[in-house]
Amino acid sequence: MANGLQVRGLVKSYDSPSGKVKVLSGVTLEVAGGETAGITGPSGSGKSTLLNIIGTLDTADAGSVQLNGQDVLSLKGSRLYEFRNTSIGFVFQDHHLLPQLTALENVMLPSFLAAAGSGRERALELLSEFGLSKRKDFFPSSLSGGERQRVAAARALINSPKLLLCDEPTGNLDETASAKTGKLFLSVAKKRKIPVVIVTHNLELAKLFSVSYIMHDGKLLPGGGK
Numbered sequence: 001m002a003n004g005l006q007v008r009g010l011v012k013s014y015d016s017p018s019g020k021v022k023v024l025s026g027v028t029l030e031v032a033g034g035e036t037a038g039i040t041g042p043s044g045s046g047k048s049t050l051l052n053i054i055g056t057l058d059t060a061d062a063g064s065v066q067l068n069g070q071d072v073l074s075l076k077g078s079r080l081y082e083f084r085n086t087s088i089g090f091v092f093q094d095h096h097l098l099p100q101l102t103a104l105e106n107v108m109l110p111s112f113l114a115a116a117g118s119g120r121e122r123a124l125e126l127l128s129e130f131g132l133s134k135r136k137d138f139f140p141s142s143l144s145g146g147e148r149q150r151v152a153a154a155r156a157l158i159n160s161p162k163l164l165l166c167d168e169p170t171g172n173l174d175e176t177a178s179a180k181t182g183k184l185f186l187s188v189a190k191k192r193k194i195p196v197v198i199v200t201h202n203l204e205l206a207k208l209f210s211v212s213y214i215m216h217d218g219k220l221l222p223g224g225g226k
């Protein structure tokens with residue numbers, strides 16, 4: 001599979017006052033373009049660590065990450081910065097929206113950083129796709145939790161990333177809003193034909209995805225799925 005995401009043998013330890021703690025001990029994961037992979041697992045099992053390494057926000061001790069055939073972990077300096085900004089979309093548990101910017105301005109922001117023009121038209125299209133046209137001039141404080149997460153998802157997609165990584169995107173939402181957000185990510189993957197990886201504690205949500213995994217003892221085990 002040249003296209004999509006391939007993670008092989010990822011190993012990661014952290015230093016702690018009581019010695020080295022092994023968090024990942026050989027994680028392997030393949031997600032094709034258009035597929036969504038759900039990852040569940042206990043708190044502290046290494047789910048965020050895995051997403052952060054795939055997204056180049058953290059480093060691995062061993063293993064490889066390839067996106068559409070490109071070796072991600074060997075990127076350095078300005079190429080790494082550009083890759084992170086244009087190839088990867090992140091959605092975090094707490095939306096990370098800037099409170100002093102409107103929904104529309106928040107969505108447009110990464111397009112400025114990537115020097116890809118103002119991105120206003122694309123931002124308006126994304127807000128419309130996510131059912132937020134009427135909220136475009138609202139500040140995050142005036143949006144519901146689900147609406148904020150949808151703005152965060154729109155922002156993650158503004159630079160047309162080749163991979164979308166979501167860490168507990170529905171962590172603070174009720175069941176209805178979670179299901180709505182989950183389905184949105186499914187359609188995002190299908191429409192753009194990109195791999196989407198979603199970490200969630202929500203087992204109902206995990207059932208929606210193409211494939212799901214459980215993080216256990218530093219490895220990903222098959223968790224079922226469609």
Ligand SMILES: Nc1ncnc2c1ncn2[C@@H]1O[C@H](COP(=O)(O)OP(=O)(O)OP(=O)(O)O)[C@@H](O)[C@H]1O
Binds near residue numbers: 014045047
């Ligand atoms: N920067 C760091 N330095 C030291 N230890 C870390 C660091 N980041 C994570 N850890 C440790 O690695 C382990 C895995 O953390 P991680 O955040 O990946 O878990 P998680 O599965 O995402 O948990 P949760 O479901 O609570 O978000 C934890 O024991 C944590 O304390």
Ligand SMILES: [Mg+2]
Binds near residue numbers: 048049167
């Ligand atoms: Mg986490």
